[in-house]
Structures are given as C-alpha cells and as structure tokens.
Amino acid sequence: MRESELLQHIYSTTNGPTPLVPIPPGDDMAMLLIGDQAVLAAVDQVIDGRHVDLQTTPLELVGRKAVTRSLSDVAAMAGHPVAVLATAALPPDFGHDRATTLFDAMRATADQYACPLVGGDIAINSDSSAPLVCTVTVLARPGPAGAVCRNGAKPGDHVFVTGALGGSLGPDGLGRHLSFEPRVREALILAGLLESRLHAMIDISDGLGRDASHLATDSGVRIELDTTRIPCNDGFDWRRAVGDGEDYELCFTAVGDVPARLGDLPVTRIGRVIEADGPDGPGLVLMAGDTVIDATDLGWEHRS
C-alpha cells in the first residue's frame, strides 16, 4: 500500500477541470469558484512517527510545521494565504497543557502569515498507543497573475530553484524540515515580476527529483537538470539535493529573464525544458558530466 498510489486513485476518480473547480485535485492546491471568487484549498497531515517525532521535537515546532507545510503549498501556487483550519487527534495521555501548546503554536504561526486560524477540532483517542495526528486545511486566493500550476511547463523554458537543497532532516530528527520559511512572499514577488512568463511551479516537499518529475509529467515535457548547477546545502552533494525531501523551496519553469535573487533568497537556473517527443516520453533526466540519468522516479517518499 503506497500513499502515492492511493492519492492517484483519488485524483483519477475526481472530475477533471469543471467550471466550478477549474483546478481539480492533484496540484499543490485545488481551485474552486465560490460565487465569483476563485479560492485555493488544500489539506495536509502531520503524524507523530511519520512526519515528526514527538520524542525529540518540541511541540511548538510540530505546530509550526503543520502550518508552514500548508503555507508552502500556497507559495507553490503563488497564492495569498487567507485562513487555516486545524485538527488534532490526541493520545489519551497527551494532557491539556501540551494540547493547548500545540494549538497555540499553530495559531501563532498562522497569524504570523496573516492567515488566521478560523476553525479547529480536537478529539481524544481511546487507545493509548494512538499517535498524534494533526491536519491543516489552508485557504488562499490567487495572486494578481492567477494561480501557477504544475502543468504549464513549455519547451524552451528554463528551470529554476530557490535557496539550497539537501539535508533538511538532521540525524537527530531536527533540522530545516522544522524551521523552514515557506516561500509565500517570494512566490508572489516572482509571479508579479514574471507574470505570464512564469509557466509552472511546485514546492519541493518530496525531493527535487520527484517534484521536478511532477512538473515534467504533468506538463507532458522532458526536464533536463544539470547536476553541477544544483545549489546544495553545506555538507551535501547533488545526490542528496535531488533525493532528500522537505526542503520547501520552490522549483519553477519560466521563459526570459529571471532575477538572480528574490530579496535575500538566491534563485538558480538548474536546467531546461525540452519536447517529450522521444521514445521515453515525459520525465526528468539528470546530466551529471557525461552521464545521463533517468531520474523520473528519483526522490523521497514517506515510507509506507
């Protein structure tokens, strides 16, 4: 049983774009119309023992991550965050003070991004071995240039990434996967600068390999990445930068000039988009010197 296959089932049995749901499930967020207003919506989970480890991770960081992961989805669509709703299913011995600490952290993080907590639910499990399960639903509105999807990459685009990649999950369970800054502001600046030249975008949650593959396959193109250009965090090489997950940086494709920085955040050109007219079809290839690696499935997925 693989999560990605189960999600694929959900997407494949959902209607395609409709007038009321112009972006169906399968992108970082869906878009629906409420009255005349386009609304972006997505939901994500954080589970003890899977996405966080309560033995080593302060609850404040668990609550923060539950919200910032969802905000990273808003960044991937170049949206303005509007509101979040949060749930927690708690082990019976979790305790009142820890529960309020968790929710206070979720609310404080949401407020920090002007994205108020407008709903929540708490349930207490009867079984003492039940893990903490948090969910965060995030609502957003598209930026002035509209939502940026995964499926818009075009041959002739260049491929870019913000920040540096690799090593987000430290050996002690801590690290940048808990403290990252979702790139909401930078995505809006980028969309404002590039407008219709920004063709496709995704946030890097499953690893550059897997997420750039999503861009390629959803767009029906091939993406070639030059491994020498991939910006790596100190102490990590391109293999970790491609394979590790939870960087929560942005990977996007665009045509024409792209700024080298968004505020303090570097933007690096790492590859190009080409036609998928060969026998291999859409996908991702890595150019490592003279070696060409088919990397369509490279990346990181939560164990199941």
Added chain:
Amino acid sequence: MRESELLQHIYSTTNGPTPLVPIPPGDDMAMLLIGDQAVLAAVDQVIDGRHVDLQTTPLELVGRKAVTRSLSDVAAMAGHPVAVLATAALPPDFGHDRATTLFDAMRATADQYACPLVGGDIAINSDSSAPLVCTVTVLARPGPAGAVCRNGAKPGDHVFVTGALGGSLGPDGLGRHLSFEPRVREALILAGLLESRLHAMIDISDGLGRDASHLATDSGVRIELDTTRIPCNDGFDWRRAVGDGEDYELCFTAVGDVPARLGDLPVTRIGRVIEADGPDGPGLVLMAGDTVIDATDLGWEHRS
C-alpha cells in the same frame, strides 16, 4: 482532559469577530471574507473507536458519516455546501482496496450534495495499533438571508426542532447516526421562508440538552423546553431525546409563524426563549409537568 475545554481554549484565544472573519470559531462554522465573497468553513474528525466502530460498521457508512456530519454543520448555518476536503490516517494493514472504498464513499456522498471533493491526503501510520482518523473540511456559502448563528436567540422567540430525537446510536453500533440525512435543503427552505425572523440555529450533534444550552448561553438568554412536546423516536422517551446525541436534526428559534412541515419533515414547537435576568443567568430549563430541571449541562459528549 476534556475535548470541550480544549476547544474552549482555542475559541477563547482566537480573535473575536474581525472584518475578515465576521463569524469567528465557536459556531457550527466560521465565516470569512475572501475578496468580497463570504465563505463558511468548518472541519470535523471521525475516529475509529470513538465516532465509528470499524468492527461493525461498513466502510461505505464510515465515509458517508464523515461527510454528512460536516454537511449537517452547513445546514446549521443555513448555507449552501460548496466543496469538501478529506484526509485519512490509516493503520498500516488497512489495505489499498479498503482505503479506496472509504474515499469513494466520501466522494460519492459529497457529490450527492453537489459538494465536490476538491482535496485530500492519505497517510499510512507506522504503528499497527493506530486507529483510522478521517477529517473532513467543508466549505459553503451563506444562503440568501445570510448565515444563521447560535447567538441570535431573542426573548419572545419560540424554540423548534425538526424530525424526532433519541436512540440514534443502536445497541449494535449501527443506527441513524450512520444513515441520517443532513438537513441542508430544509435549512435553506426555512431561511428563505422566515428570513430575518429565523434568529438562531444549531444542529443536534451532542444532544438536544447540550445543543439547546449552546443556543441559550451563546445568545445570553434562558430557554424553557416543554418535555411533553419533544418529538421522540419510537421506543425512546424525552430523557433519551434530550440526552442522546447524533440526531443531526435542527434546533432553531424564531418569531412569528413557522410551518409545521418542511417537505416531509415535521417541525415541532418545543419551547420558548425568555430573558436571562434572574439569578441563574443564561441556560436551559426543562419543564417536565410540575418539575423544573436545570438542564444546562444535560446531554452527551464523547467520552475522553
């Protein structure tokens, strides 16, 4: 550790009504503004061993209930359902087929109410004793007369209830708590007929006693119910009708004429709203013949 106290903490530390969140958390749904559009939003959980029992309950009914509970919140606000997002945290041995059965049931139920599933997430727990945790977030837009809140009951109103109450949870774990019809259509008809005369409404999830108390305390009034008037399901008396939960009927207060039926659904006047100027303050009293019972805390809450 009580769920209601934890939820109270969330509500009490959330900002009151603001221009962007005119109905803050604490009602059946919050209302927020996205652009110029008022949007209602709420989230709820269904947990194996708490709200359902997978040992006895077909997965189709689990998925159905996860969605219909949320739609009942839309009914309580007299809203039009727009979309749902659903998550499942699964035990590791749950199996692919059962997972898709669960999501198919959620999607089919949502479609039945013209409220498409627009987002979802599936995670697989590492611990085999972890229970199934589903969440459903529902989005809605207010009906033509606006959202109907819990806090609008006024002295002089009468109190009404739809359908019949009590015995929703059968001794075998099955029963109406799995098969109930959320009163979405009836609530919209009611709001259209009564317009500004419909002052306050709630859906009966925790039991008439507890939910009518919410109307009373949130509105700062006293509600008197006549136990002889409370419509009971066959085989159950007014004590069960007041104390049992999960009827998912509507309880509302209104002034002036109210129809005795909404389509096939009976509407029964069961009490009145009076000033809370006595020493007891806002709350609920039951008039059982000559006996007056303070019932502010009567009702049903999931064990914690």
